[in-house]
Amino acid sequence: MQVPASFDYERAASVDHALSLLRRHGPEARLIAGGHSLIPMMKLRLAQPEVLIDINDLSDLSYIRIADNRLCIGAMTRHADLLASPLVAEHYPMLVEAEEVIADPIVRNRGSVGGSLCQADPSEDLSAAFAALGASFVVAGEAGRREVQGEDFHLGPYTTAVEADEMLVEVRIPLRPSMGSAYEKLERRAGDWAVAAAAAAIRLEDGVIAEAGIGLSAVNAAHFRSPQAERRLVGNPADQATLAEAASLAGADCNPSADQRGPVDYKRHLVSELTLRALVRAAASANRRI
Ligand SMILES: Cc1cc2nc3c(=O)[nH]c(=O)nc-3n(C[C@H](O)[C@H](O)[C@H](O)COP(=O)(O)OP(=O)(O)OC[C@H]3O[C@@H](n4cnc5c(N)ncnc54)[C@H](O)[C@@H]3O)c2cc1C
Numbered sequence: 555m556q557v558p559a560s561f562d563y564e565r566a567a568s569v570d571h572a573l574s575l576l577r578r579h580g581p582e583a584r585l586i587a588g589g590h591s592l593i594p595m596m597k598l599r600l601a602q603p604e605v606l607i608d609i610n611d612l613s614d615l616s617y618i619r620i621a622d623n624r625l626c627i628g629a630m631t632r633h634a635d636l637l638a639s640p641l642v643a644e645h646y647p648m649l650v651e652a653e654e655v656i657a658d659p660i661v662r663n664r665g666s667v668g669g670s671l672c673q674a675d676p677s678e679d680l681s682a683a684f685a686a687l688g689a690s691f692v693v694a695g696e697a698g699r700r701e702v703q704g705e706d707f708h709l710g711p712y713t714t715a716v717e718a719d720e721m722l723v724e725v726r727i728p729l730r731p732s733m734g735s736a737y738e739k740l741e742r743r744a745g746d747w748a749v750a751a752a753a754a755a756i757r758l759e760d761g762v763i764a765e766a767g768i769g770l771s772a773v774n775a776a777h778f779r780s781p782q783a784e785r786r787l788v789g790n791p792a793d794q795a796t797l798a799e800a801a802s803l804a805g806a807d808c809n810p811s812a813d814q815r816g817p818v819d820y821k822r823h824l825v826s827e828l829t830l831r832a833l834v835r836a837a838a839s840a841n842r843r844i
Pocket of ligand 1: 745
C-alpha cells in the first residue's frame with residue numbers, strides 16, 4: 555500500500571486565512587481542494603508537502619454566475635456543478651461536453667475547477683476548453699487580486715503563473731451570446747484521460763468568422779492552443795474548405811509524444827480529425843445563435 559510522507563494539516567476559513575497560512579508555512583505548504591490529483595501524487599511521493607492547507611470550507615469560492623458581461627466560475631466549483639449548470643449549458647455547451655468526459659462521478663463530485671487548472675496536467679480537459687473560450691484567471695495574493703490572461707496562466711506542464719503564496723480564486727470567460735462551441739475527445743475507455751482532445755469556439759458576423767478559438771489537450775500544444783488554426787479561421791467563411799484547412803493546421807501546431815496511447819503521427823491525425831469535428835459542430839451552433 556502506498557502511504558504519503560507525514561505532513562501537518564491546517565483548515566482555512568476564508569481566502570485571506572488561506573493566504574496567511576501559505577505565507578506562514580512557506581513554499582513547502584500546499585493547498586488541497588478535492589485532493590484527486592494531489593493525494594495520489596503524495597502517495598507516490600511525487601509530492602511531499604510539509605503542510606496541507608485544506609480549502610474545502612471556502613464555499614464562497616463555489617459559484618457560477620454572470621458579472622460584468624462575463625461568465626465567472628469560482629475556483630472551488632466542483633466538476634459536477636459545472637456539468638449541471640444551466641448557465642454554462644446556455645452560454646458555453648462545450649464546457650458541459652468536456653465535463654461529461656472527465657473521469658467519473660466520484661472524481662467529478664469532489665474535484666474542483668481550481669484544482670484541475672492549478673495541477674496543470676498536460677492532458678487536462680478544462681484547460682483546452684478554457685483556452686478556446688479566451689478565459690482569464692483571477693489570482694489572489696498578499697497584494698490583492700490580479701487577472702492573468704489565458705496565455706500567461708499555463709507556463710508549461712504542471713506549472714502555472716500562481717505563485718507559492720497565491721491562490722486561484724476565479725475563472726472568467728467573456729460572454730458572447732452568438733458564439734458556438736464544441737468539445738471532442740478520444741479516450742481509450744470511458745473516463746480515461748484523453749489520447750487527444752480538441753475544443754472549438756466560433757463567432758460569426760455577416761457570414762464570416764469574426765472570432766475563433768481552438769484548444770488542444772494531451773498533445774503538448776503551447777498554452778493548450780493552436781494559434782495557426784485560429785488565424786486561418788478568422789476573416790473567412792465557415793465553409794468546409796476553411797474548417798478542414800484550420801483542422802489540418804491544428805494537427806501541425808502541436809507536439810505530441812509517442813506513448814502507450816499511440817505514436818506521434820496517429821496523434822497528429824487525431825488532432826486534425828477531432829478539431830474538424832469540433833469546428834463543424836461549433837459552426838453549426840454559431841449559425842443557430844445569430
Ligand atoms: C481517476 C481519475 C481520472 C481522471 N480523469 C481526468 C480526465 O479524464 N480529464 C481531466 O481533465 N482530469 C481528470 N482527472 C483529474 C481531475 O479532474 C483532477 O484530479 C481534479 O479535478 C483536480 O482537482 P482537485 O480539486 O482534486 O485538486 P487537488 O488534487 O486538491 O489539487 C491539485 C493541485 O492544485 C493545487 N490547487 C488546488 N486548488 C487551488 C487553488 N484554488 N489555487 C491554487 N492552487 C490550487 C493544489 O495545491 C495541487 O497542487 C482525473 C483524476 C482521477 C483521480
